[in-house]
Amino acid sequence: MIVAVASGKGGTGKTTVAASLATIWDGPVLGVDLDVEEPNLNLFLHPVIAGSEMAHMTVPMVEEAKCTYCGACSELCQFKAVSVFNQVILIFPEMCHGCGGCMAICPEKAISPGQRELGEISWGRAGDVGFLSGRLRIGEAMSPPLMRRVKARLDQMLAVTGGDAIIDAPPGVSCPAVNAVMDSDVILLVTEPTPFGVYDFKLAWEAFTPLGKPMGAVINRAGLGNDAIYRFCREKGLPILAEIPYDRAIAEAYSRGRVIAALSPGLEATFVTLRDEIRDLAKPSRSREAAHA
Amino acid sequence: MTMIAVTSEGPSLDDLVDPRFGRAAGFVVVDLETMDIQYIDNGQSQVMAQGAGIQAAELVARAGVSCLLTGYVGPKAFKALSAAGIKVGQNLEGLTVRDAVERFKSNQVEIAAAANRPGR
Numbered sequence: 001m002i003v004a005v006a007s008g009k010g011g012t013g014k015t016t017v018a019a020s021l022a023t024i025w026d027g028p029v030l031g032v033d034l035d036v037e038e039p040n041l042n043l044f045l046h047p048v049i050a051g052s053e054m055a056h057m058t059v060p061m062v063e064e065a066k067c068t069y070c071g072a073c074s075e076l077c078q079f080k081a082v083s084v085f086n087q088v089i090l091i092f093p094e095m096c097h098g099c100g101g102c103m104a105i106c107p108e109k110a111i112s113p114g115q116r117e118l119g120e121i122s123w124g125r126a127g128d129v130g131f132l133s134g135r136l137r138i139g140e141a142m143s144p145p146l147m148r149r150v151k152a153r154l155d156q157m158l159a160v161t162g163g164d165a166i167i168d169a170p171p172g173v174s175c176p177a178v179n180a181v182m183d184s185d186v187i188l189l190v191t192e193p194t195p196f197g198v199y200d201f202k203l204a205w206e207a208f209t210p211l212g213k214p215m216g217a218v219i220n221r222a223g224l225g226n227d228a229i230y231r232f233c234r235e236k237g238l239p240i241l242a243e244i245p246y247d248r249a250i251a252e253a254y255s256r257g258r259v260i261a262a263l264s265p266g267l268e269a270t271f272v273t274l275r276d277e278i279r280d281l282a283k284p285s286r287s288r289e290a291a292h293a
Numbered sequence: 294m295t296m297i298a299v300t301s302e303g304p305s306l307d308d309l310v311d312p313r314f315g316r317a318a319g320f321v322v323v324d325l326e327t328m329d330i331q332y333i334d335n336g337q338s339q340v341m342a343q344g345a346g347i348q349a350a351e352l353v354a355r356a357g358v359s360c361l362l363t364g365y366v367g368p369k370a371f372k373a374l375s376a377a378g379i380k381v382g383q384n385l386e387g388l389t390v391r392d393a394v395e396r397f398k399s400n401q402v403e404i405a406a407a408a409n410r411p412g413r
């Protein structure tokens with residue numbers, strides 16, 4: 001089972017929820033940081049890194065001597081990553097989406113595959129919890145290609161070890177966020193009951209609902225703000241799987257990079273219940289999959 | 294024959310210079326000798342998610358101009374225009390196309406050495 005921990009905005013405690021869940025999980029589990037623009041799951045899990053590699057994407061490289069400036073590549077590329085002006089051909093590797101179309105279409109075979117560095121993928125262990133993370137190269141504009149590489153490695157790792165994965169997804173509702181949750185079995189939406197929290201929570205609910213995945217809410221800093229979030233969840237039939245109280249000790253632990261599930265038996269119990277609720281939530285989708293298989 | 298292009302909010306010499314290049318409404322192409330004009334619509338580039346500046350550079354390059362007058366140009370578009378051998382005069386927003394052209398004719402437009410808009 002893959003659980004994606006998402007949130008309509010940053011700073012709701014998404015990462016601390018993901019880290020806590022991974023820590024109290026029973027059975028093999030991988031904590032995966034797909035928030036590649038600002039990965040910080042490592043700050044909570046404190047993994048020992050066993051290996052890393054740079055991830056690349058194939059982008060075009062032109063051998064100008066062979067190019068006749070026919071313009072076929074430029075006409076094809078909807079991203080304008082390759083462009084022909086009279087007797088000059090320009091490549092903007094940072095805008096390339098790596099579709100390979102220009103390489104295939106060039107009648108002179110003037111375009112060969114080059115590489116653009118996307119970022120680094122690293123993996124390791126934090127006690128019983130496996131760890132996997134992507135970090136986007138500074139200056140790289142697109143997260144999804146690196147996220148896809150991280151997910152491919154996740155599949156490989158799960159194929160070897162079995163077990164479950166908890167994904168720390170990027171905040172927000174844009175393309176990277178959807179990309180992170182779309183292969184999961186359950187989506188956990190972490191929010192806080194403040195007006196901003198509720199607003200972004202609604203956006204996230206709207207963005208992820210079309211994916212047709214089981215979803216549940218985790219309310220962090222419960223006791224703050226008002227009851228709008230509870231009303232919204234009730235209206236939409238969205239189960240609230242856990243509430244983490246607003247508490248100074250928790251905030252402090254968070255700022256020190258500690259896993260909050262380890263703070264007190266009460267908090268540990270909250271996350272154990274959350275885990276069981278997630279399993280329950282995943283069941284219908286599993287049986288549906290089984291029926292399709 | 295010297296042709297220049299001016300980013301424009303409309304098809305005539307009396308329209309205002311569109312401050313944007315890649316997402317300009319269109320380009321008024323002026324023959325400096327005859328003052329004949331021709332309008333190129335840029336709607337196609339305006340709706341692009343990315344690469345609007347490069348697409349726009351292709352459009353004006355195809356029109357055979359030697360210079361472009363506009364408000365701001367980003368680094369990719371600047372690179373593309375330079376590759377096409379098109380000089381760039383920028384910071385001309387707020388003028389009409391006609392005034393921008395007159396300024397150019399009287400050598401009051403400085404030719405830019407670099408983009409004046411950071412890239413995204």
Ligand code: SF4
Binds near residue numbers: 072073074105106107
């Ligand atoms: S398709 Fe090939 S030959 Fe034609 S312009 Fe592109 S690189 Fe040059």
Ligand code: SF4
Binds near residue numbers: 100
């Ligand atoms: S690989 Fe695809 S996106 Fe990249 S330059 Fe070629 S056609 Fe454009």
